[in-house]
Amino acid sequence: xxxxxxxxxxxxxxxxxxxxxxxxxxxxxxxxxxxxxxxxxxxxxxxxxxxxxxxxxxxxxxxxxxxxxxxxxxxxxxxxxxxxxxxxxxxxxxxxxxxxxxxxxxxxxxxxxx
Amino acid sequence: xxxxxxxxxxxxxxxxxxxxxxxxxxxxxxxxxxxxxxxxxxxxxxxxxxxxxxxxxxxxxxxxxxxxxxxxxxxxxxxxxxxxxxxxxxxxxxxxxxxxxxxxxxxxxxxxxxxx
Numbered sequence: 747x748x749x750x751x752x753x754x755x756x757x758x759x760x761x762x763x764x765x766x767x768x769x770x771x772x773x774x775x776x777x778x779x780x781x782x783x784x785x786x787x788x789x790x791x792x793x794x795x796x797x798x799x800x801x802x803x804x805x806x807x808x809x810x811x812x813x814x815x816x817x818x819x820x821x822x823x824x825x826x827x828x829x830x831x832x833x834x835x836x837x838x839x840x841x842x843x844x845x846x847x848x849x850x851x852x853x854x855x856x857x858x859x860x
Numbered sequence: 861x862x863x864x865x866x867x868x869x870x871x872x873x874x875x876x877x878x879x880x881x882x883x884x885x886x887x888x889x890x891x892x893x894x895x896x897x898x899x900x901x902x903x904x905x906x907x908x909x910x911x912x913x914x915x916x917x918x919x920x921x922x923x924x925x926x927x928x929x930x931x932x933x934x935x936x937x938x939x940x941x942x943x944x945x946x947x948x949x950x951x952x953x954x955x956x957x958x959x960x961x962x963x964x965x966x967x968x969x970x971x972x973x974x975x976x
Binding site for chain 1: 892896902903904905906909911950952954961962963964965966967968969
């Protein structure tokens with residue numbers, strides 16, 4: 747158990763819908779990273795938040811957005827869903843900058859878009 | 861742009877045989893390197909990491925990896941595998957060492973299948 751929790755574990759929805767994925771970091775971790783794992787693209791970095799502020803964006807679509815709340819949990823919002831958005835979405839937490847700290851991964855949320 | 865290449869998408873081996881999973885990275889600057897393991901229907905678990913110092917890194921479950929700067933490689937090895945090592949293995953890198961975003965760039969993964 748990494749100490750990072752993600753809900754829900756599975757999510758099945760239809761095209762055009764909007765969903766919210768939730769991540770609770772390990773106690774004391776200030777950084778949250780979101781990654782997408784799909785069969786065709788592999789594991790890709792989406793976005794990084796540190797202590798409530800966005801730090802970097804990766805290959806994140808404009809239909810996707812995220813935020814980190816004062817209690818440090820984070821949510822990834824996916825809208826106007828397409829079949830190709832079906833993937834496993836991971837969040838990882840770490841102690842954050844300025845120095846490197848190990849990222850601990852949650853169990854993931856499996857999103858299926860029908 | 862930083863990239864990580866895992867040369868083998870699948871590696872089948874017999875139990876108790878040695879295994880090497882290959883990883884090459886492209887970077888002209890300092891880099892941190894990692895190997896993660898993903899068991900079926902689970903998240904990613906860190907096996908080992910190279911940040912600096914000794915180029916031979918030992919990790920959990922008997923795995924080790926060697927950082928080779930001249931060959932830009934970070935191959936993962938285990939002298940004798942078990943059935944329970946069957947999983948997907950990901951090589952990853954961080955290159956933005958002076959910034960504040962330590963995002964991981966992953967390879968495509970290698971599926972290690974250990975047969976009895």
